[in-house]
Amino acid sequence: EKDGHDWFMRKEIHEQPRAVADSLLGRRTPAGQLQLDEVRISDEDLRDIDKVIIIACGTSFYAGMVAKYAIEHWCRIPCEVELASEFRYRDPILTRETLVVAISQSGETADTLQAIRHARTQRSKVLAICNTNGSTIPRESDAVIYTHAGPEIGVASTKGFLTQLVACYLLALYLAQVKGTRYGDEINQVMDQLEAMPGHIQTVLDREEEVYALAKSYVGARSVLFLGRHAGYPVALEGALKLKELAYLHAEGFAAGELKHGPIALVEQDLPIWCVVPPRGRDQLHEKMISGIQEVRARGARTICLAEDGDTAIEPYADVLIRLPKVPTLLQPLVAAVPLQLFACELATLMGHDVDQPRNLAKSVTVE
Numbered sequence: 001e002k003d004g005h006d007w008f009m010r011k012e013i014h015e016q017p018r019a020v021a022d023s024l025l026g027r028r029t030p031a032g033q034l035q036l037d038e039v040r041i042s043d044e045d046l047r048d049i050d051k052v053i054i055i056a057c058g059t060s061f062y063a064g065m066v067a068k069y070a071i072e073h074w075c076r077i078p079c080e081v082e083l084a085s086e087f088r089y090r091d092p093i094l095t096r097e098t099l100v101v102a103i104s105q106s107g108e109t110a111d112t113l114q115a116i117r118h119a120r121t122q123r124s125k126v127l128a129i130c131n132t133n134g135s136t137i138p139r140e141s142d143a144v145i146y147t148h149a150g151p152e153i154g155v156a157s158t159k160g161f162l163t164q165l166v167a168c169y170l171l172a173l174y175l176a177q178v179k180g181t182r183y184g185d186e187i188n189q190v191m192d193q194l195e196a197m198p199g200h201i202q203t204v205l206d207r208e209e210e211v212y213a214l215a216k217s218y219v220g221a222r223s224v225l226f227l228g229r230h231a232g233y234p235v236a237l238e239g240a241l242k243l244k245e246l247a248y249l250h251a252e253g254f255a256a257g258e259l260k261h262g263p264i265a266l267v268e269q270d271l272p273i274w275c276v277v278p279p280r281g282r283d284q285l286h287e288k289m290i291s292g293i294q295e296v297r298a299r300g301a302r303t304i305c306l307a308e309d310g311d312t313a314i315e316p317y318a319d320v321l322i323r324l325p326k327v328p329t330l331l332q333p334l335v336a337a338v339p340l341q342l343f344a345c346e347l348a349t350l351m352g353h354d355v356d357q358p359r360n361l362a363k364s365v366t367v368e
């Protein structure tokens, strides 16, 4: 049942190329239009949407953070991301023109469900992104985009996360198509890039031994930090959450630009810091990330850099370099998250923990 793997989690990590491919299947018409059959909200209603609010918990929340970057960039619609557990207690401003997007792998998370109920009392439209057919959250929503990860057994979300990212990109592109903020050619170009992702994820998996070797040298570490920028920031948060859940280790993710505003005081000799390095581009993100990395190295940190193939500029600043395939910045979380999953899984295994059933945690959190 675990396909020869020691844990469901490890099996599920390896299923990601397939899960991502399945989640992309049948989304384009022969004429090259994006179609999301399960979105039962009319194009007319979608055109009127003037704000998107994403609600979710844990790893699903991090997928929502990536979605915000995609939605604002491609659709020019203001988008907020909020922890479901905080949402209804702050009296959020909701109208008929607000689209609430609830992201939940299990479809049973109580915090998310209560947030949906609140949004619906305010007459906002709710769209669920969910992996579990017939679960409560899609049943109580106006529309749903199902991810096709297949059952996720490990408590730590892996293929659930990657397929949520895919659903978020699809939703963003669909809104762009309906609103006319992006041309068909551009949408098709991104779809082509998405369809190449299963192959890229496989490339990362084929290099798993490097990550396992690295995990060996971190048994006994007391604290691990993660830095990212832009779409790499939620990846940093996700990497830290995986380590907390599985290795019971103090781990924190930061936006690299925030370092100088406080967290850099944490850096001491030999502190391991994972750095999610953005692809080189016209946006200066890459240069900014390198200067953050220089700052922490100057204070004795050991940097483990995730950087794209061919990025030679990073080499002098990486104590360890893990290569990622070249992909666009917005899509990079689909490849960058994978080594962090492998690292947490391996480190927890080496520490003798139960990876599939970490202490104090349940797969779906059905109490608020």
Ligand code: M6R
Residues within 6 Å of the ligand: 057, 058, 059, 060, 103, 104, 105, 106, 107, 108, 109, 112, 155, 156, 157, 158, 241, 245, 363, 364, 365
């Ligand atoms: O089923 P959901 O996506 O609603 O679950 C949300 C969180 O409870 C979940 O992502 C949790 O953080 C995972 N254990 C993370 O690995």
